[in-house]
Amino acid sequence: MKRHIKKVAVIGSGIMGSGIACHFANIGVEVLLLDILPRELTDKEKAKGLSIEDTVVRNRVVNENLQAALKSNPSPIYNKKFANRISTGNLEDDISKIKDVDWIIEVVIERLDIKKSVFQSIEKHRTPGTLITSNTSGIPIHFMNEGRSDDFQKHFAVTHFFNPPRYLKLFEVVPGPNCKSEVTSFLMEYGEKFLGKTSVLAKDTPAFIGNRIGIFGIQSLFHQVKDMGLSVAEVDKLTGPVIGRPKSATFRTVDVVGLDTLIHVANGLYENCPEDEARELFKLPNFIETMMENKWLGSKSGQGFYKKVKDKSGKSTILELNLDTLDYQESKKAHFDTLELTKSVDRVSDRFPILVDGKDKAGEFYRKNFASLFAYVQNRIPEISDELYRIDDAMKAGFGWQHGPFEIWDAIGVEKGIELMKNENLEVASWVTDMVAAGTNSFYTVKDGATYYFDIPKKQYLKKPGQDAFVILDNIRSTKEVWKNPGVVVEDLGDGILNVEFISKMNTLGGEVIQGLNKAIDIAEKDFQGLVVGNQGANFSVGANIGMIFMMAVEQEYDELNFAIKTFQDTMMRMRYSAIPTVAAPHGMTLGGGCELSMHADKVVAAAETYIGLVEFGVGVIPGGGGSKEMTLRAADLFRKDDVELNILREHFLTIGMAKVSTSAHEAFDLNILQKGKDIVVVNNDRLIAEAKKHALIMAEAGYTQPVKRKDVKVLGKQALGMFLVGTDAMEAGGYISEHDLKIANKLAYVMAGGDLSEATMVSEQYLLDLEREAFLSLCTERKTLERIQHMLKTGKPLRN
Known part of the structure; x- marks a missing residue:
């Protein structure tokens, strides 16, 4: 039977329930969100003369x-308009509506x-055959199955989302015993799709996979930090991006x-x-008990x-807790010589x-830390998972780790990992020594572009x-x-398709990337599709x-800068x-040049979590890689x-002038950075390049034909210029922008x-590019622009001077 999910019901509208409802709305599904009736009227409702029978009161919760x-911030929804896909109700008046849904998700206490x-x-009220799942993170599924009908049990599973559902990718599926x-x-x-x-397919074991390993890791650290005399800030330095x-x-x-949430799971x-x-590690250290009290x-x-x-x-200051005295003290910058050795190493692995x-x-x-982690995960197979890759997938998707424990x-x-464990008097699992x-x-190998994992029962890579x-x-x-x-x-x-992968620091677009893009186009035009x-x-x-x-501008190498732009x-x-x-x-x-590149492709296939915009105002310039031209063309x-x-031109002007950045790919359509009917959004980032x-x-x-360069861009001349200048003068006079912003x-x-x-005149793209480049270069001669660029390079934050 092929299923289509057109409508879901989410029972429970707390933080998780509302987040799950929003994420289904994100992908275009109609959602019925239900919760309990309120027990009594609020003072505001009493003042309005409302009764407990009024719909607005009954649906208040x-x-x-x-x-x-x-x-909330960050937002659970890709675009505020998508909230229209969610209808609300209560469990007394509206529960019968679940007969029309394709999937019921329970997210109550x-x-x-x-x-x-x-x-x-x-x-x-459920229609037989309808999917029914629980978002529980700890209650054994066989207990929830008790007393339920045969059809219910056949269609019942746990689907454990991680909070916030939009951003954390882990989706643990635990089938019921009769599912x-x-x-x-x-x-x-x-x-996935x-x-x-x-x-991640998980077993019906306490906390499933993600929280079982994740909470162990945190609890282990709680004990370790005291034993080693490390501060809170030092541990965060050691267990962050490095x-x-x-x-x-x-x-x-x-x-x-x-x-409290963490302690609930640990208990x-x-x-x-x-x-x-490792059960004793789940006991709370004294400092945690005091914090709870x-x-x-x-x-x-x-x-x-x-x-x-x-x-x-x-002025705001962040204090950290001293775990010995339980007093708050000024946070000191953590420094370790070992971390200094890794600064030039880009690949985390x-x-x-x-x-x-x-x-x-x-x-x-x-x-x-790694010895205890390795010892713990080796022993969780086959208890919580039969395959080691599921543990890695759960930690990466649920806790944001770039690499899972086995990776x-x-x-x-x-063998080095085994040595670390032995040095800590931790026993090595027999399956590891046998392997x-x-x-x-x-534990992993790569063949023909695919990842293979070591299967323990079969003692071979699958x-x-x-x-x-x-x-x-x-x-x-390495091979392609x-x-x-x-x-x-x-x-x-x-299949005749090339890919250009940026490998510069933070994937910035410098001379080598530009050279690589041109080379890739040369190769593709000659030998690829x-x-x-x-x-x-x-x-x-x-x-x-x-x-x-910045260096070219400071050295006043304007000819070289003009050539680079x-x-x-x-x-x-x-x-x-x-x-x-x-x-x-x-x-x-x-951002910036990355946005300009995307806007000049024939098509954009964007991940849903794409934060895209022309942000050049923040460093004192206008978009100079075709972004200003392109927004003018798109307005026209x-x-x-x-x-x-x-009015249309002004909207596009403000997109650049206010350095607007979309909070999702879907918002980028509203800014006309992505174009409806041409560009598409992919929810699963892993599928993006494919x-x-x-x-x-x-x-x-389909028979791609090389496009003809545009010479028909309508510009409005003095009519538009006058409007813009009046507006910017008013903004500066009102104190909304600085003299340099003006x-x-x-x-x-x-x-x-x-x-x-x-x-109004029809002009070519090249005409607009020349104007854009001239403006960009003139701004690079300004001292305040150089101050903005320097500040961004030093702090990573924009300067308003």
Whole structure:
């Protein structure tokens, strides 16, 4: 039976329930969100003369929860308009509506009696064959199955989302004891393909996979930090980006999640895992118990491991908790010699061997930490998973780790990991020693561009499932490389499609990247059918190499700078007017030049989590790689007879002038940075390059014809220029922008008006590019622009001077 999910019901509108409802709305599904009736009227409702029978009162709980979610930051929804896909109701008046949905998701409080009561109510109205899942993170599924009908049990599973559902990719699927295999398969596939998740099949064990390993890791650290005399800030320095973990690292993450939430899961693991060899680690250290007594729960209570205070001048300062005295003190910058050795090592996986060989306290920390992690995960097979890759997938998708435990072990070396464990008097699992004795020295290997994992029962490598829908650049780079320089690698994706992968620092667009793009187009036009520009770094590109621009401007090498900008512009125009189709595959931060490149591709296949915009005002210039020209052209293409053309142009002017950045790919359509009917959005980032390749191939095989350069761009001349200048003067007079902001805005106004032409005129793209480049160069001669660039280079933050 083929299933189509057109409508879902989410029962429970708390933080998780509202987040799940929003994410289904994100992907275009209609959602019915239900919650309990309020027990009594509020004072405000009494003042309005409302009664408990009024609909607005009866739906107050669900509506307030949903509105709170929609106002939260970061937003759970790709575009505020998508909230219209969610309808709300209560469990008394509207429960009968679930008969029309395709999937019912229960997200109520973690109490078995309440869940059973909700399931009993659901059974009265649910249409047989409808999927029914619970978002529980700890209640055994066989308890929830008790008393349910045969049809209910056949279609019942746990689908455990991680919070926030939009951003964390882990989707644990735990089938009920009587759940049909096709239901499990459907949920796994739907999670990957439609929800954009990493679907991980888990067993009905306490906390499943992600939280079992994740909470162990945090609890282990709680004990280790005291034993080693490390501070809160030092641990966060050691467990953050240097090892491929989020910036919030350990203690900041606990503050955000809430100490009470973590302790609830840890206590559950202690109670429900009597055979766990590391059970004692789930006991709370004394300092954690004191924090709980004091209600120092983290962000929700205003203080946890960190506390924000204001001094007498009103300046905010972050204090950290001293774990010995339990007083808050000024946070000192952590420094370790071992970490200094890794600064020049870009690949996180290459840092692990350096870190465990460290001669200072950091090296000791990593040796102890990784030894305990390896010892724990080896013993969880087959208890929580039959396959080791599922543990790695869960930690990467649920906790934001760049590398899972077995991948870290591989990076250090399997035998080195065994040595670390023995040094800490930790027993090595027999399956690991057997594997090494048989001559297998890694948990993973790559063959023909695919990842294979070591299967323990079969004692051989098996292909990791689900890869056919992905292109994994790390796996093909060594064998499919066509051309390379220090800024890019050009790879053959197969079927006549090339890929340009940026490998510069933060994927900035400097001379080497521009050279690589041109070379890739040369190669593709000669021997291939199409070109994709995509990478699998943290971000697509943070923009042009402003350090290079700064040096040229400071040295007053204006001819060289003019040549560099023109080369950038010409390269963007080659993206647009090459003989082969070009597809950009942006994701994450896609700023400045990265945005300009995307706008000049024939098609953009963007990850849903793409934060794209023209941000050049922040460094004192206008978009100089074709961005100003392109926004002018796109505005002109929207002009219609009898339209107020100035209003359309002004919107596009403000997109640049206010340095607007979309908070999702879907928002980028509202800014006309992505174009409706041409560009598309992919929810699962792992599928991005494969999808981009598919669209390049479709265009090529449909008979792609090299476009003709545009000479029909309508500019409005003095009419638009006058409007812009009046507006910017008013902004400066009102104190909304600085004198230098005014100068930048007026330069942009001149470009987007097409100069001071006496009347509306048709011009070429090259005409606008020349105006754009001239304005960009003139701003680079300004002292305040150089101050802005320098400030950005030093701090990573814009300067308003």
